[in-house]
Amino acid sequence: xxxxxxxxxxxxxxxxxxxxxxxxxxxxxxxxxxxxxxxxxxxxxxxxxxxxxxxxxxxxxxxxxxxxxxxxxxxxxxxxxxxxxxxxxxxxxxxxxxxxxxxxxxxxxxxxxxxxxxxxxxxxxxxxxxxxxxxxxxxxxxxxxxxxxxxxxxxxxxxxxxxxxxxxxxxxxxxxxxxxxxxxxxxxxxxxxxxxxxxxxxxxxxxxxxxxxxxxxxxxxxxxxxxxxxxxxxxxxxxxxxxxxxxxxxxxxxxxxxxxxxxxxxxxxxxxxxxxxxxxxxxxxxxxxxxxxxxxxxxxxxxxxxxxxxxxxxxxxxxxxxxxxxxxxxxxxxxxxxxxxxxxxxxxxxxxxxxxxxxxxxxxxxxxxxxxxxxxxxxxxxxxxxxxxxxxxxxxxxxxxxxxxxxxxxx
Amino acid sequence: xxxxxxxxxxxxxxxxxxxxxxxxxxxxxxxxxxxxxxxxxxxxxxxxxxxxxxxxxxxxxxxxxxxxxxxxxxxxxxxxxxxxxxxxxxxxxxxxxxxxxxxxxxxxxxxxxxxxxxxxxxxxxxxxxxxxxxxxxxxxxxxxxxxxxxxxxxxxxxxxxxxxxxxxxxxxxxxxxxxxxxxxxxxxxxxxxxxxxxxxxxxxxxxxxxxxxxxxxxxxxxxxxxxxxxxxxxxxxxxxxxxxxxxxxxxxxxxxxxxxxxxxxxxxxxxxxxxxxxxxxxxxxxxxxxxxxxxxxxxxxxxxxxxxxxxxxxxxxxxxxxxxxxxxxxxxxxxxxxxxxxxxxxxxxxxxxxxxxxxxxxxxxxxxxxxxxxxxxxxxxxxxxxxxxxxxxxxxxxxxxxxxxxxxxxx
Numbered sequence: 001x002x003x004x005x006x007x008x009x010x011x012x013x014x015x016x017x018x019x020x021x022x023x024x025x026x027x028x029x030x031x032x033x034x035x036x037x038x039x040x041x042x043x044x045x046x047x048x049x050x051x052x053x054x055x056x057x058x059x060x061x062x063x064x065x066x067x068x069x070x071x072x073x074x075x076x077x078x079x080x081x082x083x084x085x086x087x088x089x090x091x092x093x094x095x096x097x098x099x100x101x102x103x104x105x106x107x108x109x110x111x112x113x114x115x116x117x118x119x120x121x122x123x124x125x126x127x128x129x130x131x132x133x134x135x136x137x138x139x140x141x142x143x144x145x146x147x148x149x150x151x152x153x154x155x156x157x158x159x160x161x162x163x164x165x166x167x168x169x170x171x172x173x174x175x176x177x178x179x180x181x182x183x184x185x186x187x188x189x190x191x192x193x194x195x196x197x198x199x200x201x202x203x204x205x206x207x208x209x210x211x212x213x214x215x216x217x218x219x220x221x222x223x224x225x226x227x228x229x230x231x232x233x234x235x236x237x238x239x240x241x242x243x244x245x246x247x248x249x250x251x252x253x254x255x256x257x258x259x260x261x262x263x264x265x266x267x268x269x270x271x272x273x274x275x276x277x278x279x280x281x282x283x284x285x286x287x288x289x290x291x292x293x294x295x296x297x298x299x300x301x302x303x304x305x306x307x308x309x310x311x312x313x314x315x316x317x318x319x320x321x322x323x324x325x326x327x328x329x330x331x332x333x334x335x336x337x338x339x340x341x342x343x344x345x346x347x348x349x350x351x352x353x354x355x356x357x358x359x360x361x362x363x364x365x366x367x368x369x370x371x372x373x374x375x376x377x378x379x380x381x382x383x384x385x386x387x388x389x390x391x392x393x394x395x396x397x398x399x400x401x402x403x404x405x406x407x408x409x410x411x
Numbered sequence: 412x413x414x415x416x417x418x419x420x421x422x423x424x425x426x427x428x429x430x431x432x433x434x435x436x437x438x439x440x441x442x443x444x445x446x447x448x449x450x451x452x453x454x455x456x457x458x459x460x461x462x463x464x465x466x467x468x469x470x471x472x473x474x475x476x477x478x479x480x481x482x483x484x485x486x487x488x489x490x491x492x493x494x495x496x497x498x499x500x501x502x503x504x505x506x507x508x509x510x511x512x513x514x515x516x517x518x519x520x521x522x523x524x525x526x527x528x529x530x531x532x533x534x535x536x537x538x539x540x541x542x543x544x545x546x547x548x549x550x551x552x553x554x555x556x557x558x559x560x561x562x563x564x565x566x567x568x569x570x571x572x573x574x575x576x577x578x579x580x581x582x583x584x585x586x587x588x589x590x591x592x593x594x595x596x597x598x599x600x601x602x603x604x605x606x607x608x609x610x611x612x613x614x615x616x617x618x619x620x621x622x623x624x625x626x627x628x629x630x631x632x633x634x635x636x637x638x639x640x641x642x643x644x645x646x647x648x649x650x651x652x653x654x655x656x657x658x659x660x661x662x663x664x665x666x667x668x669x670x671x672x673x674x675x676x677x678x679x680x681x682x683x684x685x686x687x688x689x690x691x692x693x694x695x696x697x698x699x700x701x702x703x704x705x706x707x708x709x710x711x712x713x714x715x716x717x718x719x720x721x722x723x724x725x726x727x728x729x730x731x732x733x734x735x736x737x738x739x740x741x742x743x744x745x746x747x748x749x750x751x752x753x754x755x756x757x758x759x760x761x762x763x764x765x766x767x768x769x770x771x772x773x774x775x776x777x778x779x780x781x782x783x784x785x786x787x788x789x790x791x792x793x794x795x796x797x798x799x800x801x802x803x804x805x806x807x808x809x810x811x812x813x814x815x816x817x818x819x820x821x822x
Contacts, residue, residue, distance in 0.1 A: 015624075016438075016441070017451045017452070018442070018451070018621075018623050019437075019438045019442030020625050021438070022433070022435065022438045023434070023437070023438065024433065026434070026456070027430045027433045028430065029430075030428055030429055030430030040428045040429070041428070041457075041458065041463075042455065042456065043427075045453065045454035046452075052452075052453075210429075212426075212429050213426075214431050215432075275714070279700070280697075281693075281697050281699070281700025281701070282692075282693025282700065282714070283693060284693070285692050285693035286697055288692070289690070289692025289693065289714070289716055290692070290797070292796065294692075295716060299717065299719060299720055300713070300715050300716055300717065300723075301693065301713070302712070302713060303686070303696040303711050303714070304711050305705070306706060306711065308710060309711030309753060312711075312753065341723075342720060342723065
């Protein structure tokens with residue numbers, strides 16, 4: 001690869017230095033830059049202090065091709081990002097009357113007059129072009145000077161991310177992207193991050209390919225980015241090889257979500273689903289209902305956190321007393337019970353031991369009852385109560401996916 | 412106040428620059444430093460690059476009293492934090508035999524031999540003392556030289572936070588804390604962050620007091636930190652005044668949690684609870700069961716995401732057809748139904764419209780049925796599907812808290 005385009009990111013705001021806000025903008029932008037062939041070299045967080053801001057801006061301009069700032073564009077006197085850029089580039093801030101008109105319109109539409117101090121949000125320097133912010137009062141800036149680019153964005157994530165997609169990405173592409181660039185994400189589950197890293201290691205040094213490994217609640221993701229004229233072939237080839245290496249664990253790619261995939265298969269097969277859970281306490285049903293499409297197949301669920309609740313909905317008392325509440329037998333009975341109670345095609349159950357005070361914390365049983373019979377699975381986690389809950393709920397959905405594949409109910 | 416002790420934080424790892432990991436260590440440490448009277452001035456994230464690391468360390472040592480590093484202590488050749496500090500301070504890394512013995516023991520206890528490259532994790536420089544890491548293989552460092560302190564911690568958050576509490580906090584206190592320092596957090600709900608900021612503004616410039624405002628899923632928190640010999644009086648006085656200003660919204664302080672508080676009151680009054688929810692899909696039961704104490708009062712819940720499920724568990728069909736599924740009448744009927752079904756003292760319901768395709772997205776009804784009758788509440792959110800779900804589930808718990816207060820069931 002030729003010399004890469006380099007970037008630095010400045011997160012601006014005293015509230016960040018006090019930990020009042022977790023800086024999700026930084027990791028968002030860090031994730032996006034490789035997709036534009038830009039290499040992020042440094043991220044700096046500073047308070048609302050003009051001297052410090054100017055010093056850091058000047059140093060960053062010496063090191064990197066692109067400087068991205070986030071924050072410090074509010075209407076108060078603490079917000080100094082515009083002032084700092086103007087001072088660093090030795091330019092003068094003046095009111096942009098077009099921006100002023102738009103901002104006054106935005107206020108009058110919500111039935112208010114523009115407070116006088118908001119005027120500072122429509123000030124701009126000669127080498128900056130404004131970037132539209134449909135969700136807030138602070139326009140961004142796109143500055144080009146002496147071969148360097150400064151991108152200035154507001155701090156609130158929902159304003160920043162929309163502007164990144166609509167305003168910044170196309171401009172950075174036009175300005176810097178000289179060769180094709182393509183990305184793909186491979187999604188896996190039931191495999192450790194270290195194992196994925198080891199299996200994927202041979203791809204770390206392939207020319208024109210960047211490999212990133214991301215641990216997410218629904219498993220380990222491998223993101224491939226291929227550059228250059230053979231990007232498509234390189235990406236397809238690498239994806240095929242990595243998918244082979246990880247094959248028993250791979251469940252999807254790119255924008256696939258687990259409830260989305262499973263839901264699609266259920267709807268295509270006109271199957272309905274119900275759930276029953278104890279220690280996960282609603283996390284399984286929550287994961288399913290997080291997409292609005294769930295209403296097409298999900299019929300409801302039961303939270304049965306104790307024996308009384310399990311028995312009152314139909315789990316036989318003797319199954320619990322004979323095998324204990326966290327057992328394959330009870331998981332099976334729970335799945336059968338909820339399938340009958342809510343008259344669905346499929347019932348899924350999770351029963352687990354959470355407390356550190358019990359003999360075997362992290363023990364999880366998953367049960368599925370469907371038109372072909374019942375099946376149960378056992379897992380053992382050693383990751384504490386909260387993580388066990390989260391992992392067990394997602395594992396139940398993965399077992400449902402497995403079962404649908406086994407029954408040939410997959411598109 | 413006298414000149415504050417200043418700190419800089421270095422987050423080290425190329426994976427951070429690619430956005431593979433969100434840097435929760437940075438915001439954690441940023442939250443903790445004010446409690447030690449230390450002012451964080453800058454946070455920098457850099458990749459695993461020895462030259463850059465040395466340059467940044469040298470600059471940071473010129474500016475700040477305390478440098479905290481996180482990451483780059485692994486066993487691979489990419490992990491260069493130790494090497495960078497040694498080079499910057501012009502010292503030589505040698506094996507610490509006591510640390511080596513402990514690390515070999517740690518490996519043999521898990522039935523493995525120590526891989527040869529892990530030896531680098533027990534190397535140390537003369538001016539460093541090691542910090543115990545009970546959860547990982549990388550000890551930390553406490554370095555004092557030329558009046559400056561360098562604290563070196565591993566990147567994995569569960570290792571870092573435990574070491575911060577056990578090893579770093581006591582040492583920083585001993586080294587820098589010359590005057591009393593006390594903190595208190597006031598927790599509010601059903602109030603906007605901007606409103607809290609406005610009401611609290613007069614306290615921003617009080618001498619020896621630091622005020623931070625944090626937006627959390629369970630509401631807006633105001634954190635007060637008071638310094639100096641009158642810290643206790645200043646803190647108590649400020650807390651009283653701010654609690655008065657925010658009074659209808661304040662629900663707790665410090666380590667109070669909403670399910671914890673409500674649960675405590677229920678247990679003291681020997682009351683049992685059941686829930687039924689539709690659009691929140693398990694988030695309400697999940698919030699309740701996130702603490703293991705919930706087993707002492709929570710009897711279970713129903714997820715009734717559609718009319719079929721609501722009717723099959725006992726909500727009258729005509730109530731739904733007459734008033735629609737998202738109405739005060741149905742919320743009331745749901746609460747009564749779940750209270751009867753699970754034979755509890757209290758039933759709580761949430762019914763809401765989530766989809767953007769419906770007439771009134773963000774409309775939420777909460778119902779409570781108890782030994783004294785029934786009550787319902789209506790809310791309207793304009794924050795999108797996922798946030799409405801989260802907010803509605805927490806709002807239901809707040810309404811339960813309100814109801815318990817109304818019925819004089821509060822400690």
